[in-house]
Amino acid sequence: MNSLKILDNDSITAVKLLPRIIELTAQERRMIQDAAAHLQRKYGSYENRDFITHVHQLASYFLPERILHIAADFASDFSIHQYGALVFKGLMDIDQESIGNTPPNWQSADYSKFNIYGFACALIHGALPSKPVQYYSQRKGGGLMHAIIPDEKMRETQTGSGSSTDLYVHTEDAFLKHQADFLSFMYIRNEEQVPSTLYSIRSHGAIGENFRPLFERMYKIPKDANLETGMEEEEKLDAVLYGNYELPFMRFDAAEQLFNPSIKQTDDAHSHLTEFWEEARDLIYSGFTPQAGDVILVNNHLCAHGRSAFRAGVRNIDGVEHECQRRIMLRMMSKVSLMEMRAHTLTEDPFFVIEEHLGKNFENI
Ligand SMILES: [Fe+2]
Incomplete structure (x- = not known):
């Protein structure tokens, strides 16, 4: 088991688990490259x-x-040892030249350059098995894969386009009942060498009585900084932990649930969340810096993700700042069951999720 023991007065208080890192062999990488190239010839687009x-x-x-084997085990293991994130090191070779300069923002990205990587990511989700889907709540859908690129105009925001402030750990779309089951982040480039941030609910060990109130539907779960939250939605409440009492899943977004100044939790809810965060924040792992071609696969019910603040387009080598290409990451989200969320998908497209907030759908799409 990958773990770090945290010592407090010479006794072990919590075991900080670490995500499993899988280094692909050259032969495995070749197989995946060849498969992606073959499938691209056959199907044209990963959206096919x-x-x-x-x-x-x-x-x-x-x-x-x-x-x-690793993917299948990962998808059905919710045990005390399961971190909820896998790192595949060197899953693909990235042809940096064909990618060219990083575009100014995701809106101007040329997705044809990412097509082959979309096939590789979809296969990883397929192996779980889980189906790539798109969410109207994110970029009005915007396809099965999103390029995450730092945008100068958005640098201060708590979104994927931000850079200059820490992006607090969060499970993706915590404000949806049918949030993604799995996420993949493929790194096309990370020349700034920004570490990824992960936090697993399993790092707390088995959950004790002190966190039992987090299973109660008493918390405001606001939409994230990409979206406006209506007054009536603020009143919708849900649980932060769910599933098994000892080894639960979580719906957690520190920035929105705890630090959003326009959201007022009740005193009770606030104090439970604060107590949880006090323990959680020491369990955040930022020890892995992804390189081009690496993929982080996340179980979105077990593990939250985020990132530290960074200066886009600047690489620090031995204290000297060098200009570099800004970071590009490709995110794909998937659901294990299309049936379970059928009330929240488009009539003509069960892969297109239209849930807006905790069971309520967008209207007039
Ligand atoms: Fe996210």
């Missing part, structure tokens, strides 16, 4: 519905056996 519909069979056929 025939590809996505068959992604589980294609993953079984094309992915290296070791990766298939």
Whole structure:
């Protein structure tokens, strides 16, 4: 088991788990590259519905056996040892030249350059098995994969486009009942060498009585900084922990649930959240700095993600600042079951999620 023991007065108070890191062999990487290239020739785009519909069979056929086993174990292991994130080091070779300069923001990204990487990411989700989906609450859908690029105009925000402030750890779309089950982050470039931040609910160990109130539906779960929250939505309440009492899942967004000045939790809710955060913040892991071609795969019910503040386009080498290409990351989200969330998907497209806030759908899409 990957873990760090945290000592407090010579006794172990919590075990800080670490995500499992899997280094791909050159042969495994070659298999995935070849599969992605082949599938691109056959299907054209990773958005092709025939590809996505068959992604589980294609993953079984094309992915290296070791990766298939790791993915399957990851998808159904909610045990005390399961961190909820895997790091695949060197999953793909990234052709930096063909990517060219980083565009100013995600809106101006040329997705044809990321097409082959979309196939590779979809296969990883397919192996779990889980199906890539898109969320109207994120970029009005915007396709099955999103480029996350620091945007100068958004640098202060708590969004993927921000950079100059820490992005607090959060589970993705904590404000949805049908949030993604799994997320993948593929790093196209990270020349600034920004460490990724992960926080697993399992790092607390088995959850004791002191956190039992977090299972109660008494917390405001506001939408994130990308979206406006209406007055009536502020009143909707839900639980932060759910599932198994000892080894729960979580719906947690520190920035929105605890530090959003326009959201007022009740005194009770606030004090439970604060107590939880006091313990959680010491369990955040920032020890891994992704390189181009690495993929972080996250179980969005077990593990939250974030990032430290950084200066986009600046790389510090031995105290000297050098200009560099700004970071590009590709995010894909997936759901294990299309049926379970059918009340929240488009009539004509069960892969398109239209939930707006805790069970309520967007209207007039
Ligand atoms: Fe996020």
